[in-house]
Amino acid sequence: MPQARRRAFFVSDRTGITSETLGESLIEQFDGLKLKRSTYPYVDSTDKAHGLVQIINRSAEEDELRPIVFASIANQEVAEIIQTANALHIGFFDVFLNRLEKELGMEARHSVRSRVHNLERYDARMEAVNFSLNHDDGMSEKNLEDADVILMGVSRSGKTPTCLYLALQYGIRAANYPLTPDDLDTTDLPRMVKNHKHKLFGLTIQPERLHDIRQERRPDSRYANLNTCRNEVADAQAMFRRHNIPFTNTTHKSVEELAVAIMQECKLKRRF
């Protein structure tokens, strides 16, 4: 009988996104490690904590393998209960809050913070998301003026998800300029973006990958044809080089990596 997979619990008195982020970045360091994951957000009372300890202990018995608990729990009472579970405890707040308290000479609140104060952050995000959506594939001079950055690339090179990630993660207003075959026929920058050259960032992609993506969308079209993809990508890259527009290849990059590259290259500052 194959051995049971070890279980990983991501536990938090908030959304659990921090404990997932931390846990996954640690797990990624072990090649071939397979875990059975579950996330328990909003464990914010001693009752819920005791209930979860039972679940963890039961799984330790059933699997005959100690689970791993990745915890980011601000509430100390809850945190201490979770620590009693039969598991390897990776407690993100336990270790670091203490060190920070000493260094800062301040006491940590050890409680979940209400989100009311974050309205500003919410507004900045909303505005940036709406900006991206309103100008996805169609924009005016005015919009380009308001943009923090303009992503330029051929159709399906990854502009839209990158714009949206920039909006959600950093509150950045990213516009999106799709290079059409007409644009690529000339050596000039497209008329609309010419006056905003300093805001331009180019996205390029492997023609084979572009072909696959377009093929899904419009099978066996001229649009998806591998030669079309090769020519468009070559023309776009030539345009970026000719006009000294910074650009990056999206093929093997995650949306996070693209966003960070753009923030750095264009010296953008998060809006919240």
Add this chain to the structure above:
Amino acid sequence: MPQARRRAFFVSDRTGITSETLGESLIEQFDGLKLKRSTYPYVDSTDKAHGLVQIINRSAEEDELRPIVFASIANQEVAEIIQTANALHIGFFDVFLNRLEKELGMEARHSVRSRVHNLERYDARMEAVNFSLNHDDGMSEKNLEDADVILMGVSRSGKTPTCLYLALQYGIRAANYPLTPDDLDTTDLPRMVKNHKHKLFGLTIQPERLHDIRQERRPDSRYANLNTCRNEVADAQAMFRRHNIPFTNTTHKSVEELAVAIMQECKLKRRF
């Protein structure tokens, strides 16, 4: 002269998003703590590490306050150099990788992982983002069938950013059903979503906040009128209650919190 603000450095040999996420959740625990932040992603060579140590040390001298370094660095050589800086070092990998290695009886790779294997994840995200965008405010029966979840609420109640976050963070295909005044005139569920009742999740919002948001969009319109907002929100909530549709109030919640609430309530599983 007012004291200089203490500096916080977020350092990583990758994007820096992990060190920012973890760092911010620690900083949030200290009320009133003001820091001057800078992020250094892709510190992936000993040269870059030595360069950054100089920057950190210089800032410690200038500010006469030790900076705080939030580091998530997989490469051990680089990590060790950064640790020599004159700063409080909060190293996410240092402490926990060791414990995990012991528990698992495996060695961590201690190096940045190439992202090539993540094509699957990228595809799931792209697909979900495209799904959301294609069906934002206009969809067919077919789309609703393919959706993992359908967010329903009055105009500007927060559906779109939540759909996009679900797509980017979890690869979830979230459709978006805007409740029109016509929909709200009857006690029935809207015809289009009737057959997908089990996928519905409602968003509601404080009428005053809705008024503010709509006012920005169409000042002094009937649409933005506080009474209109009150009536629409009341009708929408009545509809959710009548048909037992789970719902949440978006007013004081971040997009992350909304997404997690929906994942939980609708028992959704991430697609990557």
